[in-house]
Amino acid sequence: MNVLEKLKILSDAAKYDVSCSSSGSNRRNKKGGLGEASVSGICHSWSDDGRCISLFKILFTNYCIYDCxxxxxxxxxxxSRAMFTPEEVVDLTINFYKRNYIEGLFLSSAVYRNPNYTMEQxxxxxxxLREEENFNGYIHLKAIPGADKEIIEKAGTYVDRMSVNxxxxxxxxxxLLAPQKNKESIIxxxxxxxxxxxxxxxxxxxxxxxxxxxxxxxxxxxIVGxxxxxxxxxxxxxxxxYKGYNLKRVYYSAYVPVSANPKLPVLKSPPLVRENRLYQADWLLRFYGYNADELLDNSKPNFDLELDPKCDWALRNIHLFPVEINRADYDMLLRVPGIGVKSAMRIISSRKFSSLDFYDLKKLGIxxxxxxxxITCKGKxxxxKNMNSEYIRNKLVIDKYKNEPNTDIEQLSMFSLYPSLTMEDNIIKIGGQF
Known part of the structure; x- marks a missing residue:
């Protein structure tokens, strides 16, 4: 099998791993070196089947000893199975970088032979890449659970980011689904x-x-679902x-049915809306000061698929509202649906000079x-008239569907190495402030 045939198989196999990020590292170029990584991150373009283009995203091999x-x-x-040699991956990365196809490498692998052998490769x-090719671009590497700590430690000195799924x-x-794995080997x-x-x-x-x-x-x-x-x-x-391991991100991947195993749920399509709600809730945990127990509890253990988690929380705590926009503190402003971090800061800054009304809020991007x-503005x-949570919920849901555009939305892709690999994906419209 030639390198291009391997590339076709192993780039397609990597698309199920969504924890593909490329920011947070400052790795400057050196004399005689190639490339650099910026703390501000790499701008991404996405292929039609969900692969990140600006990072060379591949598996080293899809041969696996596990039967998850x-x-x-x-x-x-x-x-179809394939496996690169280390030299082939290095050669592809350098040549793609020189052609400006990529700005970094996202390297993962199935477990071939055993965890140590795979991690050593x-x-x-x-x-x-670092020592022989003087490559200073961004590298995200998957650590293989079960590999010796010495190998993982050594690999960590060469890469910008690591992840353990x-x-x-x-x-x-x-x-039930992966009996050959255990929590301890992952943690x-x-x-x-x-x-x-x-x-x-x-x-x-x-x-x-x-x-x-x-x-x-x-x-x-x-994996969700x-x-x-x-x-x-x-x-x-x-x-x-986040609290115990200082993680930068937790990525959520809607389960894509890939087999008819009786242990797996029967789904007509991946739970993409549920995945979206978890991403929104994750954002609230990291930037809005919420706790998991605030957003959900045992009486309501799943998110409302019709409303974002912030609206859902506000409706379940309707006794806290409405809040006066000219008096509420920063933390309370962040709890108001429709007001994000930047908007809350703008409100705090602007009201130092004059009281704000609804027209002012519109100009601030609320x-x-x-x-x-x-909310109320100057008491209005x-x-x-009735602060009834069920009635407000109905209005929010109706407004959401009323303003839902009918046009099809497509993701732009910079280029596609293998047009035959593309597939039609359901695209969720995600955007705006919570």
């Missing part, structure tokens, strides 16, 4: 990466010449990972179609 029911690369699945690749939110899910490398990152920061304070370890941090991915785990359980797991139900309320 939810995974397309499981060893019992009948599909990945280490060879990133070591060759948890994939399933509970031990029960792992036992252990995450703890190792966190510890080494902290040590690296402390060392750099004393010795500026000491190498950075995973300067852009670590991430993980959770392959098991019966509710949104509350998933969100509490994410909250624990989404008044949502916010008007939950332009929402509904």
């Amino acid at each position: 029911a939810y995974c397309v690369n499981r060893y019992s699945n009948d599909l 990945l280490l060879q690749i990133v070591k060759k 948890i994939e399933l939110p509970s031990n029960e899910g792992l036992k 252990k490398p995450m703890g190792l990466i966190k510890t080494k990152m902290i040590q690296s920061v402390e060392e750099r304070k004393k010795f500026r010449a000491s190498p950075k370890f995973v300067p852009a941090g670590q991430t993980t991915q959770l 392959a098991t019966g785990d509710n949104d509350l359980k998933i969100l509490k797991l994410s909250e624990g990972l 989404v008044l179609k949502r916010a008007r139900y939950f 309320h332009y929402g509904l």
